[in-house]
Amino acid sequence: MVARAIRAAALALSALMILSFALFAVDQASTASRASQNGVAGITSADQSGQYAPAPRRESGIRHDIDSANDAVLSPFQALGAHSSNAWADRGLRTLLGLLVYGLGLGFLARWTAAAPGRPRPSGRTRAAS
Numbered sequence: 001m002v003a004r005a006i007r008a009a010a011l012a013l014s015a016l017m018i019l020s021f022a023l024f025a026v027d028q029a030s031t032a033s034r035a036s037q038n039g040v041a042g043i044t045s046a047d048q049s050g051q052y053a054p055a056p057r058r059e060s061g062i063r064h065d066i067d068s069a070n071d072a073v074l075s076p077f078q079a080l081g082a083h084s085s086n087a088w089a090d091r092g093l094r095t096l097l098g099l100l101v102y103g104l105g106l107g108f109l110a111r112w113t114a115a116a117p118g119r120p121r122p123s124g125r126t127r128a129a130s
Contacts, residue, residue: 004110007107010102010105017098019066020069021091028087080094
């Protein structure tokens with residue numbers, strides 16, 4: 001029962017991180033597309049550093065909740081990407097670390113707790129003492 005709860009938490013956290021990263025990628029692609037279209041049309045929206053400014057974010061309530069939950073889950077890894085000026089590298093590194101810790105780590109913990117000595121196996125038999 002504990003293993004099932006841990007496994008469900010690992011799946012839910014992994015799904016949250018993947019969904020948030022996918023939404024980030026869609027935002028980045030649309031910003032790049034808009035900048036490319038403006039460049040072809042001769043409209044410049046570059047700031048002083050030469051980088052195109054992203055469009056103001058208009059997040060829906062659900063999107064805001066997803067991003068807030070993702071930020072809370074990945075907060076232990078916030079300092080690791082703080083020095084990167086590349087949003088893709090920063091977000092990708094934190095998401096990858098989160099998937100390793102929460103997805104892989106909690107999945108391993110779930111398997112370990114399910115196979116703990118003395119616990120009944122799914123067939124109802126217990127392990128023989130070694």
